[in-house]
Amino acid sequence: MVRHKDGNLDSLAERIQNANVIVLSTHRHCDGDGLGAELSLYHGLKKIGKKVSCINVDSTPKKYHYLDPDSYIQYYENDPSLPEKIDLTLIFDTNDERQLEPLYPELKKRSQHLAFVDHHPVLTKGPQPPHGSLIDITAASTGELAFRILKKLDIPLDRQIARAVYTSITFDTQLYRFIRNSPQSHLIAAELLAHDIDPEEIHRALFGNQTVQKMAFLAKALGQIEYHCDGKLAVLKLKDSDLFHYNLDPDDSRDVIDMVMNIETLEAAVLFREDSEDEYKVSLRSKGLIEVLDVAESLGGGGHLYASGAFIKGDYGKFKKQVVDILRTRLCQELEEE
Ligand SMILES: [Mn+2]
Numbered sequence: 001m002v003r004h005k006d007g008n009l010d011s012l013a014e015r016i017q018n019a020n021v022i023v024l025s026t027h028r029h030c031d032g033d034g035l036g037a038e039l040s041l042y043h044g045l046k047k048i049g050k051k052v053s054c055i056n057v058d059s060t061p062k063k064y065h066y067l068d069p070d071s072y073i074q075y076y077e078n079d080p081s082l083p084e085k086i087d088l089t090l091i092f093d094t095n096d097e098r099q100l101e102p103l104y105p106e107l108k109k110r111s112q113h114l115a116f117v118d119h120h121p122v123l124t125k126g127p128q129p130p131h132g133s134l135i136d137i138t139a140a141s142t143g144e145l146a147f148r149i150l151k152k153l154d155i156p157l158d159r160q161i162a163r164a165v166y167t168s169i170t171f172d173t174q175l176y177r178f179i180r181n182s183p184q185s186h187l188i189a190a191e192l193l194a195h196d197i198d199p200e201e202i203h204r205a206l207f208g209n210q211t212v213q214k215m216a217f218l219a220k221a222l223g224q225i226e227y228h229c230d231g232k233l234a235v236l237k238l239k240d241s242d243l244f245h246y247n248l249d250p251d252d253s254r255d256v257i258d259m260v261m262n263i264e265t266l267e268a269a270v271l272f273r274e275d276s277e278d279e280y281k282v283s284l285r286s287k288g289l290i291e292v293l294d295v296a297e298s299l300g301g302g303g304h305l306y307a308s309g310a311f312i313k314g315d316y317g318k319f320k321k322q323v324v325d326i327l328r329t330r331l332c333q334e335l336e337e338e
Pocket of ligand 1: 141
């Protein structure tokens with residue numbers, strides 16, 4: 001996996017300085033990282049007089065409403081109007097244009113410059129991000145990169161910016177558990193805390209938002225886990241209709257796999273979420289013994305080395321066997337070598 005060297009902070013900052021009309025966006029089914037990075041730049045760039053707008057493909061999950069996204073973000077699925085001419089478009093927390101369909105081609109048509117700001121590895125077989133993108137896979141969150149941009153532009157932090165960046169970093173590191181061997185997440189968080197933010201409010205919104213219904217759903221889901229490789233691999237299938245039955249967002253399925261990964265013996269987990277007949281979202285997680293990015297990539301998806309996913313269409317049994325066989329073989333190999 002090569003680090004993407006294309007583009008750097010200085011040239012991106014210069015592009016921002018030279019731009020007037022700026023559009024910000026993030027991937028479909030946004031998460032705390034992409035959303036926080038986007039909103040931090042929105043508030044920051046407004047401060048330096050830019051005509052900036054946030055345009056996302058789809059609406060924001062409920063748990064992020066404390067950031068008031070509906071006041072700042074236009075949802076393309078409801079309102080497809082776009083500025084005629086855009087000087088610069090910045091897209092956060094992905095470098096794969098397919099994650100913004102059908103918005104991406106329209107942005108591309110109208111934008112003089114377009115760059116991704118991201119910390120995911122560039123896919124070997126997927127679309128390549130445009131020259132000038134800022135991609136650093138050593139960053140623990142896209143919020144960390146947004147913070148670097150704000151600093152480079154000498155934009156003074158304030159409460160709104162600090163809450164948004166803090167959301168990014170706290171979400172993607174999962175409360176500072178996954179910091180990629182770097183003190184940066186903590187250092188930035190410490191600086192943000194000086195701006196009158198309530199970190200406990202944010203922690204609660206991001207991770208303490210379980211409802212009774214969600215717990216009932218989790219109890220059912222967790223009761224259906226299949227274990228392989230002596231309890232080192234977990235496989236789980238959820239139905240979108242179950243989420244619907246318990247009145248949950250599709251976004252809530254993410255918590256299931258993260259919860260499963262807290263099982264001590266587990267090295268890897270796979271979650272299949274059935275979105276409709278023969279259509280699945282597959283999520284893969286690993287604690288680091290084996291990589292799971294290439295598995296997602298072979299299914300047309302992407303992500304990180306140890307946390308990845310893909311949308312797939314076809315027979316569940318076939319996909320399950322394919323994925324489980326690969327992971328099982330890998331785990332057995334690694335465990336024999338130990
Ligand atoms: Mn991220």
